[in-house]
Amino acid sequence: MNLIRSTEAGITAPPVREAEPRHLCTDCGVSRMEDPKACGRACQFIKPDYEGLEAKVHGRTRDPNQPDELHFGPFRRMVRAALDHPRQGAQWTGIATRLAELLLERGAVDVVLTVAPDPEDRWKPVPVLVTKAEGMAKVRGMRMGYAPLLAMLEPVRDKGFKRVAVIGIPCQVYALRALEDELELDKLYVIGTPCSDNTTTERFHDFLALLSDQPDTITYLEFRADYQVELRFEDGSSKEIPFLKLPISKLPPDFFPLTCRTCVDYTNVLADITVGYMGGEGEQWLLVRNETGEELLSLLGDEVRLSQPGDKGKRKASCRGLHHQHRARRGWASAARNAGLGAAPGGLVDAEDRAARPGVRPGPG
Ligand SMILES: Cc1cc2nc3c(=O)[nH]c(=O)nc-3n(C[C@H](O)[C@H](O)[C@H](O)COP(=O)(O)OP(=O)(O)OC[C@H]3O[C@@H](n4cnc5c(N)ncnc54)[C@H](O)[C@@H]3O)c2cc1C
Ligand code: SF4
Ligand code: SF4
Numbered sequence: 001m002n003l004i005r006s007t008e009a010g011i012t013a014p015p016v017r018e019a020e021p022r023h024l025c026t027d028c029g030v031s032r033m034e035d036p037k038a039c040g041r042a043c044q045f046i047k048p049d050y051e052g053l054e055a056k057v058h059g060r061t062r063d064p065n066q067p068d069e070l071h072f073g074p075f076r077r078m079v080r081a082a083l084d085h086p087r088q089g090a091q092w093t094g095i096a097t098r099l100a101e102l103l104l105e106r107g108a109v110d111v112v113l114t115v116a117p118d119p120e121d122r123w124k125p126v127p128v129l130v131t132k133a134e135g136m137a138k139v140r141g142m143r144m145g146y147a148p149l150l151a152m153l154e155p156v157r158d159k160g161f162k163r164v165a166v167i168g169i170p171c172q173v174y175a176l177r178a179l180e181d182e183l184e185l186d187k188l189y190v191i192g193t194p195c196s197d198n199t200t201t202e203r204f205h206d207f208l209a210l211l212s213d214q215p216d217t218i219t220y221l222e223f224r225a226d227y228q229v230e231l232r233f234e235d236g237s238s239k240e241i242p243f244l245k246l247p248i249s250k251l252p253p254d255f256f257p258l259t260c261r262t263c264v265d266y267t268n269v270l271a272d273i274t275v276g277y278m279g280g281e282g283e284q285w286l287l288v289r290n291e292t293g294e295e296l297l298s299l300l301g302d303e304v305r306l307s308q309p310g311d312k313g314k315r316k317a318s319c320r321g322l323h324h325q326h327r328a329r330r331g332w333a334s335a336a337r338n339a340g341l342g343a344a345p346g347g348l349v350d351a352e353d354r355a356a357r358p359g360v361r362p363g364p365g
Contacts, residue, residue: 004116010104010132011116011139016151026198026259028172029127029148030179044174045259050269053177057270058290073269077288079306080280089140091222092284095304096167096275099191101136102299103165109189110161113168114139115147122219123208124201127152141220145201150175153183162186169195170265177270189292192271194278198260207255210247212239225278272296279309 004013020031024045030038040046054061054074062069069075087094100112115125116139125147130136149172156164163186166176173192180188199207208215211231220232228240268274273293279285286306288297297304 004119004126004128006135006138008132009130009135009138011128011130011135012155013116013126013128014152014155016127016148019148024259024262026171026257027146027148028175029150029152030175032148032151033154038179039175042175042178044171044265045262047178048174048264049178050265053174053270057177057272062269072267072287073265073289075274075287075289076294077286078279078309079286079288080283080309081286081307082280082283082305083300084303084305087137087140089137091140091142091220092277092280094140095284095286095300096191096193097136097140098303099273099275099296099299100130100165100167100189101133103189103296104130104133104136106299109163109165109187111156111159111164112136113149113152113156113164113166115143115149115167117141117143121201123204129155142222143201144198144204144221146198150179153179157183165189165191167191167193168268168271169193169198170268170270171195171259171263173268173270174265189296190271190273191296192268192274194267194274194276196260196263196266197256199256203255207251210250211241222277225281281310283307285309 004011016029017032019025019027020036020039022031022039022043025031025039025043028043030036030042051061058074060074062074064070068078072078081093081095083093083095083098086092087098090097097114100109100114103109104112110131112130112135114128114130116128118124118126123143123145125143125145127147127149128139129152130139149166149168153176166173166188168176168190170192173190176188176190205215208218208221211229212218212233214233217234218231219234220230220238222230223243224230227243229243229246231239231241233239267276267287269289271287271293272290273296274287274289276285276287277283283305286297288294
């Protein structure tokens with residue numbers, strides 16, 4: 001039973017059904033819906049069709065002549081960004097939650113679907129509906145783990161909400177886009193964050209215990225683009241650990257589940273706007289992908305500083321590799337379907353291949 005509710009902040013966490021057992025699954029919430037068989041047409045692990053969904057959502061697929069698009073997916077603009085007034089509790093400056101807050105403030109949406117920290121465990125994501133702008137301050141920050149976010153689509157339907165914003169990680173956004181037509185919404189805004197190497201919240205606690213003798217006091221963790229892990233603690237202190245000194249060898253081999261090791265959508269290619277940090281060189285990093293993404297960015301007006309991202313390293317070979325991997329994965333899926341199998345194994349990405357993917361972090365989070 002879920003106890004998150006704040007009438008003042010307009011936050012509710014409706015209860016969700018048990019998850020149906022699935023082979024490759026990040027519990028995006030679809031298997032907990034009235035028709036759990038919807039996984040068969042929604043899941044990036046069962047039936048990936050990035051090409052078809054990119055064309056539907058953005059009006060075109062990624063351009064093979066633009067090496068950056070092979071890696072980052074279709075986009076109109078890529079910018080470094082920072083809110084002039086960083087928000088307390090945000091993972092970076094708080095652009096993701098500020099966008100949703102502005103949509104609620106201006107009455108552009110009835111509800112925002114996102115995750116809040118579990119009252120008993122700040123690292124555990126709990127899916128919530130937020131109907132008041134004030135509520136967005138309470139969901140800022142990054143949590144490690146899987147949350148059945150899309151199960152919230154049923155309470156949204158039951159309450160008659162037709163204008164909806166979703167903040168989600170790529171595997172959630174993939175399923176959302178695959179089911180979008182069935183939702184019969186008047187407007188959907190999708191604010192995506194990048195994601196790599198997620199793991200269960202329980203496993204993440206094991207990782208924190210290797211980083212500090214007081215793991216319960218860690219309030220913030222980030223794998224920064226300068227190859228340092230930044231930790232912050234309840235007493236206001238902080239600590240930086242170079243990636244090379246992380247106790248990765250002490251983690252069990254299945255610390256990163258197969259789902260995340262096979263995930264091919266680091267940058268959330270089906271979001272209207274992707275809000276991350278990895279390409280931001282110390283600031284945030286935005287990929288504006290379509291007209292709705294432009295509309296979202298324009299909401300920030302002069303609250304946000306924008307600049308051109310830098311361009312370093314050689315991406316061409318890994319972009320080509322990634323493109324081939326997408327093709328191979330699509331081939332796997334259709335071969336599996338033709339053979340009448342329920343689920344196709346994900347694209348096989350080994351550690352070396354992941355290391356070749358620019359921007360992919362060598363650890364959880
Ligand atoms: C597991 C994970 C891995 C990530 N890996 C990368 C990465 O490799 N590179 C990169 O550039 N960015 C990554 N991000 C995104 C990054 O952590 C920030 O969320 C992003 O930069 C936006 O910062 P912000 O200050 O604008 O976010 P905020 O304004 O603080 O908002 C963050 C939003 O993310 C939601 N959220 C938090 N945890 C989860 C979760 N577990 N599942 C779904 N939604 C969640 C919050 O509810 C909130 O709505 C990752 C996020 C997650 C959850
Ligand atoms: S991740 Fe895939 S299998 Fe798991 S609930 Fe979502 S759609 Fe279903
Ligand atoms: S790495 Fe991919 S599969 Fe794993 S949680 Fe993130 S988006 Fe989902």
